[in-house]
Amino acid sequence: MSKLRLAGTIGESIVDGPGLRFVIFAQGCPHHCAGCQNPQTFDPNGGYEEDSEKILKEIKSNPLLQGVTFSGGEPFMQARGFAELAEKIHDMNLNVMVYTGYLFEDLLATDKRDVRNFLQNIDILVDGPFVKEKKNLLLKFKGSENQRIIDVKSSLEKNKIIVVE
DSSP: OOEEEEEEEEEEESSSSSSSEEEEEESOOSOOOTTOSOGGGOOTTOSEEEEHHHHHHHHHTOTTOOEEEEESSOGGGGHHHHHHHHHHHHHTTOEEEEEOSSOHHHHHHOOOHHHHHHHHTOSEEEESOOOGGGBOTTSSSOSBTTOEEEEHHHHHHHTSOOBOO
8 A cells, every 4th residue: 555645534433424434634635625624735745645555444443433534735646545444445445535626627627537437436526615704604514605515426426516405
């Protein structure tokens, strides 16, 4: 397994997706959204390097978890490592949710195999940059009204975006 550059992790969260979740914050982000809640993640050389096996061991230690969320920073900057991790998380019968500043359509259009492989290992994707002017604290699992919560597996199967409410 690979190493990932992280800003940190949270062992238990109920605000970063449905159910009780383990959250992994990727280090490095090209989007630099104004008003971002994690600006410390922008620098791709910041944070620390962590072994995927150690992360998996932490996840396995909590039998109450229902899923794992990859947040940021931008997880797609480390698509190969996060795809490998997502695959192992699915082997544990947990779901994977990912926050990205990219649009789903743009990720689909890429010819980068690592990005496409990562997409195939995601259950729920919150896409789009955070837009400060569209911030809404009443939204569930997203920060601004332009972002979408996408059922990735259904979207890939039906070849159209399936938004989850």
